[in-house]
Every structure is written in C-alpha cells, then in structure tokens.
Amino acid sequence: MDTYVGSSVLRSEDPRLLTGNGRYIDDIVLPNMVHAAFVRSEHAHARINGVDADTARSMPGVVAVMTLDDLGEPYNTKRTEQPYPSPAFKQDITIYPLARDEVCFVGEPIAVVFADSRYTAEDAAAMVRVDYEPLPAMVDVAAALDDDAPLAHADSPDNLIATLSIGFGDVDGAFANAPHVLSESFRQHRGGCHAMECRGVIASVDPAHGGLTMYSSTQSPYLVRSVVARYLGEDEHNLRVIAPDVGGGFGPKAGVYPEEIVLPLAARMLSRPVKWVEDRREHFLATNQQGDQVWSLEVAADDDGTIRGVRGRVIGDAGAYTNYGLLLPMTSVIPLPGPYAIPAIDVKVDVAFTNTPTKCPVRGAGRPTAAYAMERMIEVIARNLDLDPADVRARNFVRADQFPYQPGHTMVTGASVTYDSGDFHGCLDMAKGVADYANFSLRQEAARAEGRYVGIGVSSYIEDTGMGPYEGATVRVEPSGAIQILAGTASQGQGHATVFSQIVADQLGVAFEDVTYQSADTALFPLGVGTLASRTVVAVSTAVHEAAAQVRDKAIALTAQVLEAAEADLEVAGGRVFVKGSPDRGMTLGNLATQLAPFNTGAVPMGFTPGLEATSYNVTRGPATASGSHICEVEVDIETGEITLIKYSVAHDCGRMLNPQLVEGQVLGGVVHGIGNALFERMHYDESGQPLSVNYGEYFLPLAAEMPPIEIAHQETLSPLNPMGVKGAGEGGTLPAANAVIAAIENALKPFGVVVNDYPVDPERICELLDEALAGGAVPGG
Amino acid sequence: MADTRRINLTVNGESHEGEVETRMHLADFLRQSAGLTGTHLGCEHGVCGACTVLVDGEAVRACLMLAVQANETSVTTIEGLAEDGELHPVQRAFQEQHGLQCGFCTPGMVMSLAAYIDENPSPDERDIREAISGNICRCTGYQGIVAAGLQAAVEIRGGG
Numbered sequence: 001m002d003t004y005v006g007s008s009v010l011r012s013e014d015p016r017l018l019t020g021n022g023r024y025i026d027d028i029v030l031p032n033m034v035h036a037a038f039v040r041s042e043h044a045h046a047r048i049n050g051v052d053a054d055t056a057r058s059m060p061g062v063v064a065v066m067t068l069d070d071l072g073e074p075y076n077t078k079r080t081e082q083p084y085p086s087p088a089f090k091q092d093i094t095i096y097p098l099a100r101d102e103v104c105f106v107g108e109p110i111a112v113v114f115a116d117s118r119y120t121a122e123d124a125a126a127m128v129r130v131d132y133e134p135l136p137a138m139v140d141v142a143a144a145l146d147d148d149a150p151l152a153h154a155d156s157p158d159n160l161i162a163t164l165s166i167g168f169g170d171v172d173g174a175f176a177n178a179p180h181v182l183s184e185s186f187r188q189h190r191g192g193c194h195a196m197e198c199r200g201v202i203a204s205v206d207p208a209h210g211g212l213t214m215y216s217s218t219q220s221p222y223l224v225r226s227v228v229a230r231y232l233g234e235d236e237h238n239l240r241v242i243a244p245d246v247g248g249g250f251g252p253k254a255g256v257y258p259e260e261i262v263l264p265l266a267a268r269m270l271s272r273p274v275k276w277v278e279d280r281r282e283h284f285l286a287t288n289q290q291g292d293q294v295w296s297l298e299v300a301a302d303d304d305g306t307i308r309g310v311r312g313r314v315i316g317d318a319g320a321y322t323n324y325g326l327l328l329p330m331t332s333v334i335p336l337p338g339p340y341a342i343p344a345i346d347v348k349v350d351v352a353f354t355n356t357p358t359k360c361p362v363r364g365a366g367r368p369t370a371a372y373a374m375e376r377m378i379e380v381i382a383r384n385l386d387l388d389p390a391d392v393r394a395r396n397f398v399r400a401d402q403f404p405y406q407p408g409h410t411m412v413t414g415a416s417v418t419y420d421s422g423d424f425h426g427c428l429d430m431a432k433g434v435a436d437y438a439n440f441s442l443r444q445e446a447a448r449a450e451g452r453y454v455g456i457g458v459s460s461y462i463e464d465t466g467m468g469p470y471e472g473a474t475v476r477v478e479p480s481g482a483i484q485i486l487a488g489t490a491s492q493g494q495g496h497a498t499v500f501s502q503i504v505a506d507q508l509g510v511a512f513e514d515v516t517y518q519s520a521d522t523a524l525f526p527l528g529v530g531t532l533a534s535r536t537v538v539a540v541s542t543a544v545h546e547a548a549a550q551v552r553d554k555a556i557a558l559t560a561q562v563l564e565a566a567e568a569d570l571e572v573a574g575g576r577v578f579v580k581g582s583p584d585r586g587m588t589l590g591n592l593a594t595q596l597a598p599f600n601t602g603a604v605p606m607g608f609t610p611g612l613e614a615t616s617y618n619v620t621r622g623p624a625t626a627s628g629s630h631i632c633e634v635e636v637d638i639e640t641g642e643i644t645l646i647k648y649s650v651a652h653d654c655g656r657m658l659n660p661q662l663v664e665g666q667v668l669g670g671v672v673h674g675i676g677n678a679l680f681e682r683m684h685y686d687e688s689g690q691p692l693s694v695n696y697g698e699y700f701l702p703l704a705a706e707m708p709p710i711e712i713a714h715q716e717t718l719s720p721l722n723p724m725g726v727k728g729a730g731e732g733g734t735l736p737a738a739n740a741v742i743a744a745i746e747n748a749l750k751p752f753g754v755v756v757n758d759y760p761v762d763p764e765r766i767c768e769l770l771d772e773a774l775a776g777g778a779v780p781g782g
Numbered sequence: 783m784a785d786t787r788r789i790n791l792t793v794n795g796e797s798h799e800g801e802v803e804t805r806m807h808l809a810d811f812l813r814q815s816a817g818l819t820g821t822h823l824g825c826e827h828g829v830c831g832a833c834t835v836l837v838d839g840e841a842v843r844a845c846l847m848l849a850v851q852a853n854e855t856s857v858t859t860i861e862g863l864a865e866d867g868e869l870h871p872v873q874r875a876f877q878e879q880h881g882l883q884c885g886f887c888t889p890g891m892v893m894s895l896a897a898y899i900d901e902n903p904s905p906d907e908r909d910i911r912e913a914i915s916g917n918i919c920r921c922t923g924y925q926g927i928v929a930a931g932l933q934a935a936v937e938i939r940g941g942g
Contacts, residue, residue: 017885020820247886493884
C-alpha cells in the first residue's frame, strides 16, 4: 500500500523554486504600495528626549513618518503582547512597537518612514534626528546579576527576569560519598537566525470590508494573527495572515516582532498597502538571537563512570525584552538529562536582561545548550577517570528495554517528561561503525608520528519532537479527481508539500502528482500553531494521515452503497474504488466526490454528509523521542590554531522516515548549523553594547569549502505515539554537534592538556589555550 | 532629485530599456524594473551570493553592480537558464540531489555553478566546494549542492 511513503520522492516544490518562480515576501507587489524604512536606536541603552522628523517629512516622495505618539491611542502607551505568559516572570517587559522614551538595544525601532520607494524611505530615515541621553548599558550576561550591574531597563529593580529549575531525585545523597565529584564551567554562545531571506511584512486593508491582510515571512502565521489581533483589538476573522514562500526560519521567525504591529497599523492609517523588508544589517541588529548562557555544573560519578547526579547553575541571556516568553531557558534545562539515566539532578537557571537584541530559540532552541552541558559532564568524567568517552556514554544510556522512560521531572505543560522509544546504544554503535572509531587510535598515532594532531569527539543526544498542542489538516477530493490538502503549518523549505502529498497519495491510492498542498494562510485553514521545535512532521502528518483515512472510508462506504457491495470487498487504487478482483466494477474518486456534492437537481446520498472530504486535528499524546550519536574527526594545526574538519559521522533515529532524502537534508543542514555554532558564529558587542559583527565579513557562517564529508546512518525505532511511528528530524543534527567538534579538538590537543569548553572557538583562541598550556608546563607528547 | 541615466540591456534574450537611478543596483533593476524576482537579495554586501547572475556569461553579484554598469550587456538570470521549458542540467541535478530546501539561495547557487561548470566541466568535489564558497546556504549543509554540481558536470560534459 505504501508506494510513496518511505521512498525519496523528488520534491514537488522544486521546479518553481529552481526557475525563479518562488513567491517570497519581497516578490509581492500590491497596487499603490508604499515602502517602509525604520529609524533604529544607535545606542544600546538611552533615554529618548525627542524625535525631530520635520526634515524627513518634507522630503519628496515621503508619505509619512511615524513615532509611537503618531500611532495614536491606545497604542501610544501600549507595549506589545506577551505571547507566552508565565507565573515564573518576576519582570515581564515586552517591547513597544516603536520606542516610547527609552531604547534598550542597538537597533530598537524608534520611528518609521513610509515613502514611494525603499530608496527614498531610507534617505528620509537617515534625516530623522533622535535626541538620545545615553544610559549605562548591561552587556555581558555573566555580570547581569551582580550587585553593581547596570540596569538594562532604567526603571527595573534589577536584571532578573525569572529563575527556573529542573530537579528530581536525591541530589545531596548522590553527591555525599560519591567517589568522584567533578566540575566544569563553560560559556555557550549561539548566534542568530541568518535565514538567507531576512524578515518582511506587507499589510493592506481591503476597502470593501475593512479587513486587514498581512503577508509575513514567518514560521507562525497563526501566532502572528493571534498576537496582532489582540494588540490591534481586531477580531481574528478581520486579520488574514499569509506566510508566502519563506526563505528559511530556524526559530527567530517564529516570534512576533514590532514591525508586524506597526505595518498593519500604518496600513489602516494611510489607507494604502505598506511593505517592509528587513535588510541584512537590520537582521543583525533587530532580529531575535540566541545569545549567551554561562553554565557551572558538578557531576557525581562512580569509578566506572556511572553518573550519580548533576547539579549546578546557569545564567541565561534574555536580551532586552521578553517577547519570546521563557521558552529558551525552559528548553535549556528540561532536556538536560538527555539520553542518560541520571538518578538525581538539581539545576537552576537565572534569566536576565541585557541591552542586546531579544533572545529566542535558534534551531534546537535551548536543547543544543542542554545537550552540550550534559555532554561536557561525560567529557569531564572520561578525562578525569581516563575512560573512553564513548564507553561513558554507553554506560549511562537509558536502555532499550526501559521505554517508556521517565527521568522524574515535568514538562512545561506539567506532564511528566517521558521518552517514548529508541535504542541509544544501537545508534552509538552505528556511529562508531561509520566513523571507524575502533581504528582511530591507529590514525592518531600515525598522525602524531608526522607531527600532526588529529582528534575524535563523540556526542549523543535525544530530542523531544512533535511538541503539541495540536495541528490539523483537511483532505478534499475534487470532482476532477484531484486531491487538495489544506493545513495550517507554514513551510520554510522542509518539503511539507511533498511529504504530506506522499501520505495522502498512498492513503487514497492516487498518483503523487494528483495531490496538491496549500498552507500558511489563515483564511484557508482556521487553526494552527507553527513550524518549530521539530514538530511538524509528527503533528501534521498524523492529522493528514487521519483525514485521508476518513476520506478513504467515506469513499468506500459510498461505493459499497451504490454498488451494493460489502465494504470489505472493496479496494482503493489508481484513483478508484472497486470490487477486489473485478476492477471494472467500481467508481472513480472524482465521481464519488461529484455525487457527494451535487448541485440543484441532485441529492446528497442518504446517510452521508456533503463532500468527499475530511478534517482532522491531531492532539499530541506526548513527544516522540528522536535520538542519535555524532562523531567528529578533526586536525588541529598547533602553530596556527587552524581547525580542519576531516569527517563527520552521524547515526540518528527519527522513527519512520517518510522521505529519506529529505530527512538526510534536514540532518545535514542541522549538523552544519551546529558546526557553525562550535567554530564560527559569534555576535560581538563592545562594552557599550555596540554590535561589532553586522555583516558576513564579521560574522562567519559555515561555507561549503570548510565543511567535511558528512556520512549518515539511519536507525528507525518507531514512535508508539502516532500512527506512522514518525519523530521529528529538523533539529537533531544541530543538538550534539558543538560537543562533537569541541571534544574532537580537545582530543587532538590532549598531549597539551587543552580543554576548550567555551564555544565558538577560533584559531586565535586555540593558540591562546596552547600558549597557556605550554606556559603551565605541558609537554607535547607527554 | 536623484541622478538618472538611460540604459539598454538584454535580459534573458529580451531587450530592456529604461531610465534608472544611477544608484540603483542591478539586482533591484532586475527585480523591480524588469519584474524578474528570481534574483534574490540575501545580504546586499556581496558575501552571500544569492543575487548571482550572469553578465556576458560571467557570474556577477547583482547587488555589487550598478544597473548603469550593465548598460549594453547581456544578462542571464535564473528565469532564463532553462531553455524551451527544459531545465538546465544544474537545475535538474539540484532537484534530484536535494540541493535546495527553502530555495532562497538557490538561484545564486545555480547560476554560480552553471557558470563554473561552463568554465571547468571536469570538477572534483573540492573544486565544486571552492566554486560555491562565495554562496551561503543555511538550509542544506551544502552536501546536496555539491552532489548536484558533480552530477550536472557529468551531464554537461557528456557523461565522461
């Protein structure tokens, strides 16, 4: 029955994207449209004493210049909505759509110019004069909770936003009398989104009925509808949000931004369509980023490396505002146990304001930092007890016979964290095979004999994929026999149209080419959540599968009635329902659809609802646990600090693969993102909070020439929580990558006793660490 | 008023004539004046390569070239690469090797590779990686793109 599911069907999205016929936000042109350019703060922290826009307003081609005051009541005193309220907030300060009297990061929008072209709008924006009174800036989150720390918000009592914790088991007991108590402190930095398409918004008012239509380059059109409708005081049916082709998302496009508030308000005020497309500099300044976390952890272990318990503290950077709720810190600690059966954990995370852009999840959210933290504990055990790091992992893994496994703590929803399935030992063994781990020591010895330093790093992870609460889909057969799928989630390149069409084509026995998929338009499908957290393949495929099954059942039931045949004797194939063994006794799906939706002189068949269609919503039954192990092999040049990635091996388990080629694409992209985090991507700020990396000459993304061959092995343990046994694959590649790379570097430099810990690490830092090691008496080869 | 000049160039075989601001870059001209939105802008400072087009056969970053500099040239954009509805071997290989996800960097990647393979029809993997090191992709991890480049080169040089 599965013709398409499980095979690498070529993407139906590709022909138009490959011929320049994509339709991204900046490709959309509406009649009489005006173009926006934002005036953004030049200071990380300042009072605003006034804005002089007279010159800008008088320039030819300028239609309007607006500050917060110009937005009128009630918006002139109204902060943006908090999408994710939490009782854990000690301070919840969201951003104003345009700054009111204080700016809290470089790039915060202060005013907006609308003009007949973007060129003119930028000319005029440059002529808007802002009277700043600079204030002390809080930049380094490590110091944000110090008594003398500058206040990121001038009127706040301190910089603490919330304290979250993960705890279970008897931690004191675990550490008391433990043979080994080891500790490690490390700073994790994850950069920004850097989707190749920046953000963008178009808003227009339909004069016929007054409703607003917004196009946004977003991962979450329904979240945008919800947040913007609440802010504007609109009913949701009056606000249609469409995500057109979106050129990458990676997390930051799942938030709602000031520009998404300002543009619809301006469209109402100007009675003209308005468009703003972020440029790359703005992306560096104003799009949410992930930022820094400073970790200090202790681990209690037995002689054989068995972990008894983990405890510690984290300070997490939230940036200037709380518009992404507490999702990032929550996802940084809840997944902390990872694939390991750890009896006791007690870790607290303090979340603090800084005068830098708002922090939010980037590919993996907090999970990559949680994974790195726990992998660091494995490394410190292996290093101090002189054990093989892969063996320490295997010794501590949850075993395949322990599922469903509950570490002992709860998720954000209050439900117990539960691992549904997997075989962590199996994946590690596969990865070791791919990497030829067994023979690495021979390769390392041979290299050292030539004066070269090669190293290997192992890293394991799990990911809670398919997060709730729900997604839905409609499957409809048209009179022509064509099949239409409608769903909520937006795609940013994952191949939704292809994968969901594969499922429906198999369920209804039709050709893949006869299925079309439309989504990400709130007028097409009523409800949805968003594409994030490796959730879509689980949540939507389940809904699509169920809706298609209902259509299939309905088609069989009607055919049985018309042909006076038993349902059990009918088969669905080739776009028809027919009697098994008598293919000519049957009806086409198109014919059935026509009978179920007749016009005036017809009648809907007795006992049937109109239309050969069904809508299904999938309510999550808990996360499907994806897992895997990565092994990275590197060479480090001890003279220059240059790090060369030799080979990267992956063994992963995302349950049943609906389209293996697309799964590999997700894994490959994820790994390279993680390598970027480990080696390249860093937002630099000076002491006053000025960003020093605002273009791709200053902020390095991974390039093709630097990437190693990446070899992937697949393990498929099916999730018991959904009908096809699928698990998410969008972020798993990223989760363990930083430790695989850093541990490999440390392994290469083991003769010098170098421990890297902080990432990203660059050649300059490697040289510093080597100098420190040599100054401390390290003897190469000793 | 902004300074303007009259330019005349060929885009995908069709003549385009018009008055442009001297400061308008070629990518904006192609997108806004010629209506060819397949050329994408990813950074507008010449690093990401999304805007790569062919000017008289040479791969060029359309964000770093002014429209007036393209006067009297022949420009090929992603819209003009397929011939008679038949995808260029690089385009076809991108689909078959899963060389694209979101599709935003894709036009620049495809144009860069088409120009490169034209110049060196027998590249090895390292050559392809170097050839696209001026194009950034955030989605694919490059491996599918590299495989696509190698596959297309085989086809272009006639399977040898």
